[in-house]
Amino acid sequence: MPPFPLDAFLASLPWVVAGIVALLALTFAAAVRQHRHSVMDTVWGPGFVVVAAVSWVLSAGYGDAGRRLLLLVLVAVWGVRLAVHIGLRARGGPEDPRYVDLLAKAPGSRNAYALRRVYLPQGMVLFFVSLTIQVGMFAIGNLGWLAFLGVLLWVLGFVFETVGDRQLTQFKADPARRGTVLNTGLWRYTRHPNYFGDAAVWAGLYLVAADSWPGVLTVLSPAVMIWTLAGKTGKPLTEKAMSGRPGYQEYIDSTSGFLPLPPRRAGAKPR
Template sequence: MNPFPWPEFVASLPWTALAVVLVLALTFAVAVRQDRHSVMDVAWGPGFVAVAAVSWFLSAAYGDDLRRLLLLVLTAIWGLRLGVHIGWRARDGHEDPRYKAMLGSAPGSRNVYTLRRVYLPQGVVMFFVSLTVQVGMFSTGPVGWLALLGVLLWLTGFIFEAVGDWQLARFKKDPSRRGTVLNTGLWRYTRHPNYFGDAAVWIGLFLVTAESWPGVLTLLSPALMVWTLAGKTGKPLTEKAMSGRPGYREYVESTSGFIPWPPKRR
């Protein structure tokens, strides 16, 4: 097995960072034109796809071809589906309430404030989380059972995320359910099947990378994604917004907060 090509990997980092900057710059330009900064959510998934594509191209002569292809395809399927889903959900052209609340108290220029509070932090997170894919692209070891386990975990997460989003979209389209709580389907087993699925996807990608040294060193990349989803901006903000809805307290008491589990009997 060939050693990890550290010089070539380090040389690729400015190019993948440039991919993040270009995606965010284009997104910012669109947001300013539309006066709607929630388009950043649409660009989140495709931003990872751009990083994976640049890293795949630059690692062509160094990494294991099967692992490179797996990481590119799995990242692309996840990122593009997420971008299309959020874009379709926001097709009415209105600003997301979360961004409205944040921009309502923005000192000075709203665009400059959003650039500092949204685009810059999300760009840093995007680059750091994607390191698990970037390192995997240059890893030289063969693909084995741990990578297979990672693919299976990725598939589980992707199903939870995609099906959970679909069930929620159907629920919101039904006028008779307005103001109620979705507690059927995957939402019966976890209050956040989409966030859990997202976390499982990135842990799966990490396992694909971690099978070959130094992929294991990127453990903090999926850890940051899981922490963000479960403890920072995903689950906590959603539950805060839902807390006043009738029946939500009972839903919290009976349903797992993140990891899918059979509901408690009331």
């Protein structure tokens, strides 16, 4: 088996960075025009699609064709679905309260502050997390059983994320349920089926890349994504925002915090 094409991979990195910068520049221009920097959330998924597309083009003739196409398709389906969901949810609405709170701290220009505190950090995280995809595109060797397990895990995560988002959208659309807590469907087994699904998607993508050397070395990339979802900005911020809602503490007491598990009986220790 030929060695990993390190020179070609390193040569692709500036082009990947250029793709990310171009996307963020367009997003920033649109956000300034709309006076709504939460548009960045909509392009989060497509940012990974851009990385995957650039890496797919530049890895032609180097990486395994099957793995390259598989990674491109999986990332594109996930990224486009996420963008459509977030875009429809935010359409016509005001600025996200998280961004309002953040930009209220701006010592000068809010746009310049957003550029430093929103776009630059998210661009850096996007690049680091996507290293799994970038390396996987150049990985040598045919697809094996680990990649097959990765696809199964990706499918599980995609179903949880898609169905969970759909159930939440339908729940919020019912005026009679306003101010209540969704505790049915997938939300009966985990308080965050969408975040769990996202984590499973990225764990699955990692397994596809790790099926061939040196993809296994990119473990920190999905780890950062999963840590962000479960312990940093995903689950913690959502639960903080929901903490004052009637019935939410009872929901916490009965429902798993992240991994899907059977509902707990009354009096059982929270997980």
